[in-house]
Amino acid sequence: MRAIIASRNSILRLSKYKNALNRFQKLGYVRVFSDILADAVGGTSAQVRKDFSLFGIKGNKRGGYNADELLGKLNDILGKNTRQSVIIAGAGKIGMALVKYKGFENEGISIVAAFDIDPAKIRQGGDIPVFPLDELKAFVKTNDIRIGIIAVPDIAAQQVFEIMVSSGIKGVLNFAPIRLKETADVVVNNVNVELELENVIYFVNALERTGSK
Amino acid sequence: MRAIIASRNSILRLSKYKNALNRFQKLGYVRVFSDILADAVGGTSAQVRKDFSLFGIKGNKRGGYNADELLGKLNDILGKNTRQSVIIAGAGKIGMALVKYKGFENEGISIVAAFDIDPAKIRQGGDIPVFPLDELKAFVKTNDIRIGIIAVPDIAAQQVFEIMVSSGIKGVLNFAPIRLKETADVVVNNVNVELELENVIYFVNALERTGSK
Numbered sequence: 332m333r334a335i336i337a338s339r340n341s342i343l344r345l346s347k348y349k350n351a352l353n354r355f356q357k358l359g360y361v362r363v364f365s366d367i368l369a370d371a372v373g374g375t376s377a378q379v380r381k382d383f384s385l386f387g388i389k390g391n392k393r394g395g396y397n398a399d400e401l402l403g404k405l406n407d408i409l410g411k412n413t414r415q416s417v418i419i420a421g422a423g424k425i426g427m428a429l430v431k432y433k434g435f436e437n438e439g440i441s442i443v444a445a446f447d448i449d450p451a452k453i454r455q456g457g458d459i460p461v462f463p464l465d466e467l468k469a470f471v472k473t474n475d476i477r478i479g480i481i482a483v484p485d486i487a488a489q490q491v492f493e494i495m496v497s498s499g500i501k502g503v504l505n506f507a508p509i510r511l512k513e514t515a516d517v518v519v520n521n522v523n524v525e526l527e528l529e530n531v532i533y534f535v536n537a538l539e540r541t542g543s544k
Numbered sequence: 545m546r547a548i549i550a551s552r553n554s555i556l557r558l559s560k561y562k563n564a565l566n567r568f569q570k571l572g573y574v575r576v577f578s579d580i581l582a583d584a585v586g587g588t589s590a591q592v593r594k595d596f597s598l599f600g601i602k603g604n605k606r607g608g609y610n611a612d613e614l615l616g617k618l619n620d621i622l623g624k625n626t627r628q629s630v631i632i633a634g635a636g637k638i639g640m641a642l643v644k645y646k647g648f649e650n651e652g653i654s655i656v657a658a659f660d661i662d663p664a665k666i667r668q669g670g671d672i673p674v675f676p677l678d679e680l681k682a683f684v685k686t687n688d689i690r691i692g693i694i695a696v697p698d699i700a701a702q703q704v705f706e707i708m709v710s711s712g713i714k715g716v717l718n719f720a721p722i723r724l725k726e727t728a729d730v731v732v733n734n735v736n737v738e739l740e741l742e743n744v745i746y747f748v749n750a751l752e753r754t755g756s757k
Contacts, residue, residue, distance in 0.1 A: 339743065339747075342742075342743050342746050342747070343739055343743055345746075346738075346739045346742045346743065346746075347723075347739065350698075350721055350722075350738075350739075354698070371723065372723055373723045408746070409742055409745070409746050410745050410746055410749040411742075415745050417741070424641050424644050424645050424646075425641060425645065427641075428637055428638060428640075428641030429737070431637050432637050432638065432737075433637075434721070434737075434738050435738065435741070438738055438742065440738075440741060440742075440745070477748050477752075478741075478744060478745055478748060480741070485563075485567070501748040501751065501752070502744035502745060502747060502748035503744065504737075504740055504741050504744050508563055508647070509563075509567075510560075510584065510585055510586045516751070518744050518747040518748055518751070519744075520740045520741075520743055520744050522735060522737055522740050524642070524645075524647075524717075524735055525559075525647050525648065525651055525653075526556055526559045526560065526563075527717055527733045527735050528630070528648070528653060528691075528693070528717050528733075529555075529559045529622055529624075529651065529653075530552060530555050530556055530559065530733055531691060531715035531716065531717050531731050531732075531733050532622070532623050532628050532653070532691055532715060533555050533558075533559075533621075533622050533623055534552075534555070534715060534731040535690050535691060535714045535715035535731055536623040538714065538729070538731070539690075539714070
């Protein structure tokens with residue numbers, strides 16, 4: 332496969348096309364067209380064709396795309412044909428909800444271990460093992476882990492991030508409501524549920540103040 | 545207060561300034577400058593001043609901003625000086641993690657009830673009551689709820705969204721990995737943890753394929 336460094340947004344769209352395709356397949360679709368994919372993810376069919384052509388995926392103008400083939404190619408581009416092992420720092424409410432969340436397994440993502448600084452949270456049984464935080468580095472190196480999730484309180488997040496980076500982690504999904512001081516060779520995506528909810532609340536309030544319906 | 549319909553991004557930045565200010569206050573800061581706020585959220589000090597001036601917040605060039613006053617104004621703009629009651633549809637893993645998450649309470653957000661279609665999940669005790677989904681509409685109307693969270697499987701999300709909208713919900717935070725068919729007078733923000741994690745994995749794989757470090 333060509334190694335393409337695509338934009339973050341084009342990759343997010345490929346993930347969405349892939350999710351939509353999975354749903355269409357379950358509904359029995361054998362061929363799909365760019366317009367139905369565009370409709371499912373909220374874009375235009377020109378954008379869909381442009382995204383696919385960037386990654387060397389060609390459709391047939393008359394027949395659209397073969398759903399099986401297209402899904403295989405998208406999974407290949409997105410690295411989903413190999414299982415991804417992920418570790419998580421923070422075994423609190425958010426961390427353990429992620430561990431128990433079935434959506435990841437369906438996507439070929441395995442959370443293989445959690446790490447916490449609180450001795451009361453350490454355990455070997457349950458869904459996955461929870462180890463002391465100071466064992467994170469050795470675990471990541473031994474098991475060649477590339478991806479980490481940060482689900483610790485904001486005051487601990489930067490320190491945990493630095494431990495992950497020094498251990499060899501190359502990609503981080505950060506749930507702590509703080510901006511990490513990033514390094515050039517590590518990818519960080521942020522998920523901030525509080526900010527998103529505050530944002531919804533603000534706009535509802537603002538719309539009501541202006542008297543819009 | 546002036547009713548301003550600001551951009552989504554400027555409001556997300558105001559939320560971030562507010563979070564940073566909360567941290568600075570805990571550290572004992574009495575005055576803050578635009579550059580330290582910019583640094584905390586990853587922007588420029590010119591952007592900070594522009595955002596503040598849009599909402600009529602003025603600083604003193606020499607002395608920066610009084611931290612207490614600034615926080616009060618930001619909380620006012622963000623609607624945080626009044627408690628926000630929120631309902632949640634879906635009492636599964638993600639839904640219940642949100643119910644138990646303490647971060648919302650700290651931000652003046654109360655999740656007051658959950659709703660689920662599964663009779664086994666209905667209960668009156670625990671952190672908050674879980675009611676049958678078909679009671680959502682009456683509850684929202686009776687309690688004048690404006691904000692809803694969707695944490696149901698993707699196949700149910702659109703239907704739940706329509707129930708919420710017809711009940712009078714004006715803002716939705718959607719955790720289902722699907723695009724909702726939105727209406728003009730309802731604000732929808734999407735949080736898609738799987739997509740964000742897939743995105744991190746893609747970029748780590750892509751960087752490794754190109755031999756970057």
